[in-house]
Amino acid sequence: xxxxxxxxxxxxxxxxxxxxxxxxxxxxxxxxxxxxxxxxxxxxxxxxxxxxxxxxxxxxxxxxxxxxxxxxxxxxxxxxxxxxxxxxxxxxxxxxxxxxxxxxxxxxxxxxxxxxxxxxxxxxxxxxxxxxxxxxxxxxxxxxxx
DNA sequence: CGTGAGCGA
Numbered sequence: 001x002x003x004x005x006x007x008x009x010x011x012x013x014x015x016x017x018x019x020x021x022x023x024x025x026x027x028x029x030x031x032x033x034x035x036x037x038x039x040x041x042x043x044x045x046x047x048x049x050x051x052x053x054x055x056x057x058x059x060x061x062x063x064x065x066x067x068x069x070x071x072x073x074x075x076x077x078x079x080x081x082x083x084x085x086x087x088x089x090x091x092x093x094x095x096x097x098x099x100x101x102x103x104x105x106x107x108x109x110x111x112x113x114x115x116x117x118x119x120x121x122x123x124x125x126x127x128x129x130x131x132x133x134x135x136x137x138x139x140x141x142x143x144x145x146x
Numbered sequence: 147c148g149t150g151a152g153c154g155a
Contacts, residue, residue, distance in 0.1 A: 046153095053154090055150095055151085055152055082154050083154095085155070089148060090148085091150095091152085092148095092151085093151090093152060093153070093154085129154070
């Protein structure tokens, strides 16, 4: 099913941005942040953290399988496949928490765009999540709203 | 519709 390839989020950057050599032999960096408008929404990927967001999982992929696959690239502190409380089935994505950021990067580079249960999975840094310790306050929305 | 975009009880 090529639908999985079409439904790829930001993970397809690897296929188009096949950089490696002959990138920019003149400018190692880009010293032009405030050019004119904001052509860089920076919404491609969240900040590097030990939390990983894995998408493209098969419906039959469970937390154990996810932890097993990601444990090969580093020590997985916590892994969870998001499932519905009422139905009980997987939502098709999950989260993997590594011990360090380097291991998280290894997990992304090692499992992003790979196959799992016959489906192409995509791994990237997860977004920050509000801790469940704070009780309800005003209708203050989360900062992670796009 | 367990037929596929996405961020978690």
